[in-house]
Amino acid sequence: MALARVAATVGPMPSPRSDGRHPDQLRPITFEANIAPYATGSVLVSFGSTRVICAAMIEPKVPLWMRQQGVRGGWLTAEYSMLPYSTLDRKPRDISKGKLDGRTVEIQRLIGRSLRAVVDLMKLGENTLWIDCDVLQADGGTRTASITGAYLATRLAVQRLVDAGKLAENPVLDSVAAVSAGVCGGQELLDLNYVEDKDAEVDANIVMTGRGQFVEMQSSGEEATFTHEQLLSLTALAQKGLKEIAALQTAFLTKCLLAR
Template sequence: MKPENSEQSPLAEQLNQVFVRPSGRAIDEMRQVTFQTNIAPHANGSVLCSFGDTQVICAAMVEDRIPGWMRQQKVGGGWLTAEYSMLPYSTLTRKDRPISKGKQDGRNIEIQRLIGRSLRAVLDLKKFPDKTLWIDCDVLRADGGTRTASITGAWLATRIAINGLLEKGKLKEDPILDHLGAISAGVYNDRCVLDLDYPEDRDASVDANVVMTGSGKFVEIQSSGEEATYSRTQLDELLALSEKGIGELVEMQKSHL
């Protein structure tokens, strides 16, 4: 029998501690996700996508022309391109607009390229002839995961825009091949967790952003140690968490259509 006045060893105390995320969520629990459609009436399709306190307006607009390089190279079909920006009041301290500095923001460029190539992975642009689909993602409030919210919301905005073109007879075939979603995961306090908010993203030793199709295929995996290393087991766990989260996001997209 254990003596009443005995104390647990430090290791036993550590093992008995309950892991708690800053938000109180379970390790595989996402923040509340909402989609408010038709937020921008002049766009062909638009969504205010919220992952917890992260809010991004995603808008899709169609132009009846293609880029000059496509005409010059006689490339058939259409094109999709994306732009991403964080509004000055989206963060705790004011974020300068890139134009005020007279140069592009490297992070913005990297994210908008990610958004563009992710969406192009699930579109057959041959079925979108002589048109350009512009995707604009503007962050209203940043609390972690702005790129993953942008991709998830941009797909829904694209779906709405394409539906409109099909209904009006401006497209003969549906160019969208599959759903698309994205989510973050990371190692926080030595535990793999899903959908990092800002406190977790700031202190995570490993950060990952995963993009997948509705049928479960990977589009892109961005994963890096923040001055740290991680194991194959941890990577597998991060991917499993991401797959679960993206499956839930796809079901939410379907419920709005």
């Protein structure tokens, strides 16, 4: 901390963001357990004003394709939706459009891939673990909040199943979380809110395990390009935030599991 104060005195501090954060600062992140009592495990995750209910439920069967192909073990899949009142203008439900839009499909596949990266499907037995992420309020970063909360819902659900003797052992191998980083107004920022995200020249979403292994990196220029050095800098910025998020996840789970 002393070094940080010295550095601040010898150079100008970056301009604060619209919500007063420093460029490398996460939004306030909170988790609330058991928000959906009938789910096997559930968490309300908040990244600033973005709020998502993440729930995990077990189904005692596997998809037909697994049975047909003789694939052993279990399966984990995810569904994602933004509730009509989650944005300033009402968002129509996918069912009213007759099909899922491309963004919804992309995000729920990303959530599923992220969780399967840290779950040993063989240890699930012939069960499917369903992850449902429903956005209550959107202010940027709904996919990253969903992944972060989905891991916690999964971990709570798995513990309940182990305690009940429905799973022989914990299939969760590591934690996983996600965060955004981007370039807005020429400045590299961590955990973009909606105002920043819509105007960003470069936007990246990075998924990482608690041990620091990358699961997925999505980065794109919005009518702009970016350099290799900027990509590395944004990755380092995201890594910093993800380490902080992993610590928050660990503290939350420790509190929940001690209280059970």
